[in-house]
Amino acid sequence: MANIAFLGTGLLGSAFAEAAAKRGDSVTAWNRTMDKVLALAQFGVKAAATPAEAVRGASRVHIVLKDDPVVEKVISEACAGLSPEAILIDHTTTLPTLTAERARRLHAAGLKYLHCPVFMGPAAARNAQGAMLVTGPRTLFDSVQADLAKMTGRLEYMGERTDLAAANKLFGNALIIGLSAVMADVLTLAQASGVNGEDAIKLLGLLDLNAMVAGRGLNMAKGNFTPSFELAMARKDVQLMLETAGDRPLAALPAIAARMDQLISAGHGAADASVLGIDAVPRP
Structure with missing residues (x-):
């Protein structure tokens, strides 16, 4: 004991x-x-x-x-x-x-x-x-x-x-908090669309988040923004989300839209949507 x-x-x-x-x-x-x-x-x-x-x-x-x-x-x-x-x-x-x-x-x-x-x-x-x-x-x-x-x-x-666990804890919490914000926006979109919130969240189970981290996430970390989902197209979709939500409060999507606009203005519209992280990673 x-x-x-x-x-x-x-x-x-x-x-x-x-x-x-x-x-x-x-x-x-x-x-x-x-x-x-x-x-x-x-x-x-x-x-x-x-x-x-x-x-x-x-x-x-x-x-x-x-x-x-x-x-x-x-x-x-x-x-x-x-x-x-x-x-x-x-x-x-x-x-x-x-x-x-x-x-x-x-x-x-x-x-x-x-x-x-x-x-x-x-x-x-x-x-x-x-x-x-x-x-x-x-x-x-x-x-x-x-x-x-x-x-x-x-x-x-x-x-x-000695600072490595502290840094990695922040990485993990950033993902948890970020996902919570995005899921809050999904629920807002569901409300605006007359869709049951529980059904909307269950639908997210069709997405393989681990595969996204292993694929898109690693490509981002390497600075590889070869397009599979162009930023300009992603920005169009975010606009549809904003218009669907109307005047309802959103946790994450308005900030994402603003960052996308900055990058499109800088000439990155044809890059993959993961170019959102371009200033945080090495460039080829």
Whole structure:
């Protein structure tokens, strides 16, 4: 049985703490809102009044907080209680540049730190599903690999470049948020067209998004914009979408239309619609 601590018991942190306690770990947790910690008592999670109290005697300290400033503050407050062998496991979604600087500073101070952001919600955290990315010293990862594997469906060690997991977490979240915005616009188009929203979403299942990423996405990354769906034609279709929506609010399509107009004016109308990414990739 491991003695571990959780700093931050919001939706994700509380789910992680609950799951750890159910696996048989001795879990102590802290959160600025004490009620959120006390709610975990039913699972055997002990409440701590301060971060330093929470981490005292813990071999692993899991950090699940809001952002970089909060992570910095809470780690600073926890240091007084950290044992020399404790490993900080930071699951917070953070800015890559600040993550790298934090890792450098903590390692220089003799603290053990891994950045381990996740792609999972509370339900996945309770059931060890989803994915966890890890960056930091290989020796540290090796020492906790088996423990982290119990927390997730897929564990990806990305190497010792300390900002790489943070960057990849943003890549994934950009896709999730972008798809949510586009699906919101699909629902708006369905509403405007008198089509049931659930039917419209089910229709999207006919599209192979994995194939699009593997094909069109990789071509974009290589700067290959050989047309299979010309930008000018795609812009015509977006105009049809805008006209269908009328004065209803849209989340993504107006910005896409504006970017398309810029690129068409710059002479890219005959290129593939994926030329939307031309300024982000190398050109042949």
